[in-house]
Structures are given as structure tokens and as C-alpha cells.
Amino acid sequence: MNYPRFTNPSTPEERDEFLPFLKRLADAEDGKIVAENSVPNPGHRPGFLPNFLAGIRVDEKSNHTPVTLADRGAESAMRRLIEENYPQHGIYGEELGIKEAFGPFPRYRWILDPIDGTRAFISNSFHFGNLIALERDEGNGFGPILSSIAFPAAGIRAVGGQGGAVLHRSALGITSDSPMKVRECNRIEDATLLVTSHWTTSEQVGDSRMQTLIDRAKLYRTWGDCFGYFAVASGGADIMIDPDLSYWDVAALIPVVEGAGGVITSTSGGNPLKEKSAVCTAGGALHEEVLRALNA
Numbered sequence: 001m002n003y004p005r006f007t008n009p010s011t012p013e014e015r016d017e018f019l020p021f022l023k024r025l026a027d028a029e030d031g032k033i034v035a036e037n038s039v040p041n042p043g044h045r046p047g048f049l050p051n052f053l054a055g056i057r058v059d060e061k062s063n064h065t066p067v068t069l070a071d072r073g074a075e076s077a078m079r080r081l082i083e084e085n086y087p088q089h090g091i092y093g094e095e096l097g098i099k100e101a102f103g104p105f106p107r108y109r110w111i112l113d114p115i116d117g118t119r120a121f122i123s124n125s126f127h128f129g130n131l132i133a134l135e136r137d138e139g140n141g142f143g144p145i146l147s148s149i150a151f152p153a154a155g156i157r158a159v160g161g162q163g164g165a166v167l168h169r170s171a172l173g174i175t176s177d178s179p180m181k182v183r184e185c186n187r188i189e190d191a192t193l194l195v196t197s198h199w200t201t202s203e204q205v206g207d208s209r210m211q212t213l214i215d216r217a218k219l220y221r222t223w224g225d226c227f228g229y230f231a232v233a234s235g236g237a238d239i240m241i242d243p244d245l246s247y248w249d250v251a252a253l254i255p256v257v258e259g260a261g262g263v264i265t266s267t268s269g270g271n272p273l274k275e276k277s278a279v280c281t282a283g284g285a286l287h288e289e290v291l292r293a294l295n296a
Helices: 012-026 069-085 118-122 208-216 226-233 253-259 284-294
Strands: 058-060 066-068 090-093 097-099 107-116 129-137 142-151 156-161 164-171 174-179 192-195 219-221 239-242 263-265 278-281
Touching: 012 069, 012 129, 012 142, 012 156, 069 090, 069 107, 107 142, 129 226, 129 253, 142 226, 142 253, 156 226, 156 253, 164 253, 192 208, 192 226, 208 284, 226 239, 226 253, 226 278, 239 284, 253 263, 253 278, 263 284, 278 284
Parallel strands: 090 107, 192 219, 192 239
Antiparallel strands: 058 066, 090 097, 107 129, 129 142, 142 156, 156 164, 164 174, 239 278, 263 278
């Protein structure tokens, strides 16, 4: 079955213009992404990373999810950088809401999730990431064209679009760029299945159909949030499932996953941006089998 693709094509001019800026947003080396009151940490990049493993205070949002000064400070800094360089662009961030795009079409909008996996961040786990997507609207609604999934604690960043996905490494003395590609897997019984949280926990949505899928998988782990999608896109895992997501969680995943040759849909097989859920696989028979199991 051929599944729909949700990444819109980007032009060479857009890639030349926005890919370097995407790196500036994702990479704190230039000192622009600096969390307010961030902990000085010579030898590391300024921004939210110095707050990692630093005992930062954790607050609770109205939906009972955790948030830290690092989340808010990093998003504030990214928004300032966008507004300084592209004042007409829209911004949709997890922590600070929506600024509408204006001006002639095409219009652009940046989707920001400064720390995806705040629970991992506050638990001293290295799985937290930074999600940035660029969307374009030509008069018929916004859709993603380019995105970045970055893991600051690991020195890894994945950038994707309709033309492909690239893995950038800059850690442990290694600096390299290499294409990303999903691995082939056609059966659930041969697959590594990832989720963010087990389906029986209060923060997750699911039922016994999810347990049946888990029981069939070769390997099951709760290595979730954006790391799970990165693992599928880089060929390290085969299935990632999230039954309940927000727009800022999804937008940056799509160009990277699809650029690496993978498929990402909602749990019903529809548009994950509209239905706010996701099933991510290498595609083909495996994706169809997972959707069939979830919707049995």
C-alpha cells in the first residue's frame, strides 16, 4: 500500500536560505540560544544543555506535565532569533503559544518544541531532544517542508525534507554527515517496537490491542518521545507508536522520517498533524500490519 506523504517540497532557494538558519536555532554554539539564568558550564554550549544534570527546578503545567526554566528560556531565545531575522514569519511553540504569520504568500511558520522529553531531561536521561519544523503556506494552509531533530547531550542532529534526511554528528571527536535510511522489516515478529510510555500508565492512551502488538514484537522498549522516531529513521528500530500527541510534537518528525524513507501516519492511517497521533515504520507490509493490529 502506498501511504500519503505529508512533507511538502522545498525549493533550492528555500533550502539555501533556511537550512543554515535551522542549524542556528538547533545549535547553541553561537550563544543565541541561552536559557534565562542558565548555569555556566565551560566546555559545553550555552543554553538549556548546561541545565541538564544541574538540579533545575521543575514546575507543573495545567495539564500536569512538567516544565522547566530551560524549556521556557530556550524557546524564548529561539523566538527572538526568528523575530530578528524573519519578522513576518509565524511561530508556534509549546511553551509560549502562537504568533501569526503575515505578509504576502508564501508565508512561513516555525514550530518549536525546545525540549521534547522533559521527563527524560529532569530524570537525567539522555533521550531528550529539540524539535524544530519550518512550514510553508501558499494560501491553502501550512505544511512542513524542513525539520530538525537534535539531541544536544549526544551531539547528534537529524535534518530532513522531501529530498532526504542527513545525520550530523559532532561528539567524541567525531564530526561527520551521513545519509539516514530506515531499515527493512516486514513483520511485527521481527521488529523492535518503541513507545513513549507503556499503554497502562495514566499518561498514555491505549488498550489490550496495544498489548497484543507488544507481545508479538521481537523487542519492546519505552525509548520514546522524539528519540523513538529518530531510532526508526536512522535504522535502529522498526516501529514507534504514540497514540496522543500535540502539533509541536509531530511537525518536526515528518520531514525527517519521510526523508529517511519511512512512513508516518496517525494510528488510524490518516494525517498525524490533524489527528495528533502517530505510527512510524519503514512502511510497506509492516505499516499495514501495525495499523491492522491497532484498529482490529
